[in-house]
Amino acid sequence: LGKEAMQRLSQALFELPERTRTVFFLCRIEGIAYAEVGERLGISLSAVNKHMAKAIEFLMTRMKEGA
Numbered sequence: 001l002g003k004e005a006m007q008r009l010s011q012a013l014f015e016l017p018e019r020t021r022t023v024f025f026l027c028r029i030e031g032i033a034y035a036e037v038g039e040r041l042g043i044s045l046s047a048v049n050k051h052m053a054k055a056i057e058f059l060m061t062r063m064k065e066g067a
Helices: 003-015 018-029 034-041 045-065
Strands: none
Touching: 003 018, 003 045, 018 034, 018 045, 034 045
């Protein structure tokens, strides 16, 4: 990604709710399995999936806005 796109992505990440951002970070950046993320955070696998779907949808929308 270009510098501008990286800045948009970084800003968008910090606009996510804290729990959603944490789930996204652990899954996508740290590469931790969804089930393990759920265990670490004390939430269900279904909740992890919902947080990830929310994060991905939000981030994709924000990145398209700046394109």
